[in-house]
Amino acid sequence: MRRSPVWSPEQYGTYADERARPFRDLVERVRATDVRTVVDLGCGPGALTASLRDVWPEATIRGIDSSPQMLEAAAPYADEHLSFELGDVREWTGADLDVIVTNATLQWVPDQVELLPGFVRALRPGGWLAIQIPGNGDAPSHAILRELAGTPPYAEYAKDASLRPDVPGPAEFVDVLSAEGCVVDAWETTYFHVLSGDNAVLEWVKGTGARPVLQSLPDELRKQFEAEYGARLAEAYPQKDYGTLLPFRRIFAVAQKAG
Numbered sequence: 004m005r006r007s008p009v010w011s012p013e014q015y016g017t018y019a020d021e022r023a024r025p026f027r028d029l030v031e032r033v034r035a036t037d038v039r040t041v042v043d044l045g046c047g048p049g050a051l052t053a054s055l056r057d058v059w060p061e062a063t064i065r066g067i068d069s070s071p072q073m074l075e076a077a078a079p080y081a082d083e084h085l086s087f088e089l090g091d092v093r094e095w096t097g098a099d100l101d102v103i104v105t106n107a108t109l110q111w112v113p114d115q116v117e118l119l120p121g122f123v124r125a126l127r128p129g130g131w132l133a134i135q136i137p138g139n140g141d142a143p144s145h146a147i148l149r150e151l152a153g154t155p156p157y158a159e160y161a162k163d164a165s166l167r168p169d170v171p172g173p174a175e176f177v178d179v180l181s182a183e184g185c186v187v188d189a190w191e192t193t194y195f196h197v198l199s200g201d202n203a204v205l206e207w208v209k210g211t212g213a214r215p216v217l218q219s220l221p222d223e224l225r226k227q228f229e230a231e232y233g234a235r236l237a238e239a240y241p242q243k244d245y246g247t248l249l250p251f252r253r254i255f256a257v258a259q260k261a262g
């Protein structure tokens with residue numbers, strides 16, 4: 004049984020500006036008008052969900068996430084138009100929604116394309132679905148993680164840690180969502196983040212992709228793994244005078260359901 008990671012909103016908050024940019028770029032392509040109901044699936048620590056109040060001031064917005072830690076961090080953003088609740092996107096159902104946003108979440112869900120028809124059904128005619136997922140599974144950050152996690156002495160502990168499954172590319176989103184009667188705008192972008200601080204890429208992945216492996220290890224081995232992984236990352240992503248360059252591919256799909 005694959006274990007889900009326990010999220011740390013603090014660690015995830017490292018490089019919050021860089022993580023926010025794809026969310027803004029995604030939402031910018033949702034050309035919805037008269038928006039009354041919005042759901043953010045996998046809302047995380049809530050700041051980005053809360054930013055949707057500025058985009059759709061008339062809307063009631065609900066953030067849903069399976070992590071109690073993330074929901075605790077999100078709670079202070081709640082108000083009469085914005086609420087957060089515990090839920091699993093794999094079981095979630097909705098109806099008559101104007102907009103569904105799911106940002107940097109579906110990469111954690113195996114066979115995520117199978118959820119897409121249900122998301123479209125949850126929209127009103129003319130409603131919008133906006134998805135962003137990292138497409139960096141082949142990047143050195145993840146290749147090194149997989150390789151180290153599969154090597155003794157880590158492998159026996161890390162074998163059940165969920166390494167993210169392969170994700171669909173833009174073309175697959177176009178195929179699947181078009182078949183559901185949507186007009187689809189899909190694209191991919193590689194951001195070139197310039198990260199400040201030491202061990203920048205390690206600090207980044209500790210908040211996301213590396214969490215399941217790190218959490219699977221006993222304390223002593225975790226320290227050893229972090230040191231080894233950090234050294235390999237520092238070689239792959241050298242720190243320069245201006246910072247550490249992290250190329251990061253992301254995949255986007257924005258779909259409007261037929262009206």
Ligand SMILES: C[S@@+](CC[C@H](N)C(=O)[O-])C[C@H]1O[C@@H](n2cnc3c(N)ncnc32)[C@H](O)[C@@H]1O
Nearest residue numbers: 045046047068069070073091092106107108111
């Ligand atoms: C990388 S964070 C993204 C959070 C937020 N959307 C953002 O862009 O900052 C991924 C989030 O997905 C949530 N998540 C992962 N699997 C989930 C599932 N099956 N159901 C609901 N939430 C899930 C995690 O708890 C986490 O908060």
